[in-house]
Amino acid sequence: MQHPLSRRTYLDGVRAAAPIGVAAFAFGLSFGVLARSAGMGRIAPVVMSVTTFAGSAQFAVASILGAGGGLVTAIVAAVLLNLRYGPIGLSAASAFAGPWWKRAVGAQLVVDESWAIAQRDDGRIDRHLLVGAGLLLLVCWTTGTAIGAFAGDLVADPESLGLDAAFPALFLALLWSQVRDRSRLLAALGGAAIALALMPFTGPGVPIVAASLACLIGARKPS
Amino acid sequence: MSAVWISVVVVGLATVAIKAAGPLLLARHTPPPRAQAALEHLAPALLAALVVTQALGGDNGGFTIDARLAGLAAGAIALLLRAPLLVVITAAAVTAALVRLVA
Numbered sequence A: 001m002q003h004p005l006s007r008r009t010y011l012d013g014v015r016a017a018a019p020i021g022v023a024a025f026a027f028g029l030s031f032g033v034l035a036r037s038a039g040m041g042r043i044a045p046v047v048m049s050v051t052t053f054a055g056s057a058q059f060a061v062a063s064i065l066g067a068g069g070g071l072v073t074a075i076v077a078a079v080l081l082n083l084r085y086g087p088i089g090l091s092a093a094s095a096f097a098g099p100w101w102k103r104a105v106g107a108q109l110v111v112d113e114s115w116a117i118a119q120r121d122d123g124r125i126d127r128h129l130l131v132g133a134g135l136l137l138l139v140c141w142t143t144g145t146a147i148g149a150f151a152g153d154l155v156a157d158p159e160s161l162g163l164d165a166a167f168p169a170l171f172l173a174l175l176w177s178q179v180r181d182r183s184r185l186l187a188a189l190g191g192a193a194i195a196l197a198l199m200p201f202t203g204p205g206v207p208i209v210a211a212s213l214a215c216l217i218g219a220r221k222p223s
Numbered sequence B: 001m002s003a004v005w006i007s008v009v010v011v012g013l014a015t016v017a018i019k020a021a022g023p024l025l026l027a028r029h030t031p032p033p034r035a036q037a038a039l040e041h042l043a044p045a046l047l048a049a050l051v052v053t054q055a056l057g058g059d060n061g062g063f064t065i066d067a068r069l070a071g072l073a074a075g076a077i078a079l080l081l082r083a084p085l086l087v088v089i090t091a092a093a094v095t096a097a098l099v100r101l102v103a
Helices: A009-039 A043-051 A055-066 A071-080 A084-095 A100-107 A112-117 A127-154 A163-178 A182-199 A205-219 B003-025 B034-042 B040-054 B067-078 B085-102
Strands: none
Touching: A009 A043, A009 A055, A009 A112, A009 A127, A009 A163, A043 A055, A043 A127, A043 B003, A055 A205, A055 B003, A071 B003, A084 A100, A084 A112, A084 A127, A084 A205, A084 B003, A084 B040, A100 A112, A100 A127, A100 B003, A112 A127, A112 A163, A112 B040, A163 A182, A163 B040, A163 B067, A163 B085, A182 A205, A182 B040, A182 B085, A205 B034, A205 B040, B034 B040, B040 B067, B067 B085
8 A cells, every 4th residue: 555665754644644534524523512512511622632632532421421421430431442542552652753752742643543544564653644644633623623512503413424434444444454464364353353252241442452462463473 | 620621631631641651661662573573463453453343333332233334345345446545435434324315
């Protein structure tokens, strides 16, 4: 999918993320609408989109608070959903350099989609693609949230546009370019199997964290 | 502070810390070769788990079979035909929208 020798720029990351940015904007809109109707007001959802910048956890907080599910339940659900950024951050670590604060700030641009788009053919993460894609997605997500929270009555349902199907298709396309030898195929199958096995029994979030254990297949033979 | 702002601050701080943990932990050490090989297999394992959970996950855990699965199938067909990423994503979204329109 990418030429191994070509240098990627921030703009390449913006371009690569543009189609999924449309979906992020639409879901930002619906998060803004949902959060406001759940009693979160207008400012808090926008602050959350900038600082937490993780769609599924934000939807979980808004829907649990809105349903009267309680503060602790909402926080635990959101943190469980975001625990996957532990292993994802480990896999992205080689993309960051410099002092600790630069690494910590850059790491905030890691979301599922920017991390997926920034995969290089050698199994590492391209920093320029990650930062370009992450910034575009942050702008789309936050702008959508703000419009949804302040002017939400005009908004179409992103699911009626099929935009929720764009995310698994994006991950499948990037998985496709990743699975180029037997051990990576085994890691993918193992990850999918662990997630499928746990989904009926755990809250959302846990299956993805557990699926990261399938990476141990790669430790059998040093490459 | 209201429950809303407590949740925004606590979830925000926790997420910032979780996201920063990997890049900070691996800042000074290059992992040994076998650990590095495992790290390079995190991407396929996690991407596969994201495909499964995003295509089949329900709102409160468990499975929900809906138009997303038809969209994913259309995306897979586009991939088999070697379509570019934009076409794969669009095929998935349009297919899911059409299925919902008809159903």
